[in-house]
Amino acid sequence: MLDGKRILLVIGGGIAAYKTLDLIRRLRERGASVRALMTSAAQEFITPLSVGALTADRVFTDLFDREDEHDVGHIRLSREADLIVVAPATADLLAKMAHGLANDLASTALMATDKPVLVAPAMNPAMWSHPATSRNVAQLKADGTSFIGPNSGEMAESGEAGVGRMAEPLEIVAAIEAHFAAQSGPLSGRSIVITSGPTHEPIDPVRYIANRSSGKQGHAIAEAAARAGADVTLVSGPVTIPDPKDVKVVRVETAREMLEAVNAALPADVAIMAAAVADWRAEGASGQKIKKDGSGKPPALKLTENPDILATIGNGASGRPRLVIGFAAETGNLIENARAKLERKGADMIVANDVSPETGVMGGDANTVRLVTKDGVEEWPTLSKREVAERLVTLIADCLKEA
């Protein structure tokens, strides 16, 4: 799996550094070559001698080492790799990376690289949950850095429990393998924008119009597309499920914000509109909480139509994605309604599903869908939402190949 892959391992200064010795062995067992770069703090925990014995290569430690600079140089070092893995990624290293500081060999190499970076954070739980670390992690994710862990459990040095333990070597290996699998995946090099979840349309500052969408199907598609190597932007309404892995998530509340975020994510090869967008919003939502006026009569709620995101994208003349896919959640006349939506919204395909209360689809884990295109209808058996996502991703990859 990792045959011939070149990994630059940046070892940070944390007690979890000892696990990187095993990580090097596991990577080399699988055919990867590992070159190690250690921060000075890392050398307080493990020695370059043991790291070098395991990598069977020179270990790089000093930005100002004339010999190293002459032979390799920090710029080349950071580019002569297929992937850079930072383990353990300390709070300090994450902060430097997020802010673009470059004052030692590790941070300079990380700034100079044009290669993907995977980090395995390890730190005390209080440091991990500190708002500064959360900000740095969010920034790094937005910049395209991938994360593995940290896990929850007991800390090696203090015995304290919480989230902050570095992922185990085999988990890091699995993340590295997944990274390379995605690179050669059927959607590698493709960009996809996906909407998911409901929208919330304010009536006043405390009340809103919403629907029962859980976001499970849209999120599952985003995760499956990322696994297949796509560059995925997920525009999500308010949901309670976790973010899918390796996906850029843009959080929105209203239909209008969702449309804006989708437009910002274009151009893309594919658009999949799986969100249950509220068709209407309250006209002139009140800036103040609406109070009972004592008359016993409820206030009139005047609704106005929201923009149709799918129709805007599907019927868009310039910059239309090659493939535009919509969903149709129906409680009757499934195919007929889906066909009408296909036509009206300029979509290439509508994934139609029956959401009558007895199907349990809304919020459930299974889905029975039919794919409606201008060429006909394909029926899929009842599948988990994850399986629907995987099949859809395969189908999309085939369509893009043909196009």
Ligand code: CTP
């Ligand atoms: N959709 C959208 N923007 C809207 C409404 C719907 O992008 N304002 C998208 C949904 O994400 C979905 C498709 O359009 O992909 C169909 O959504 P659905 O709610 O079933 O269709 P509606 O247009 O709302 O039609 P109706 O309410 O008449 O069933």
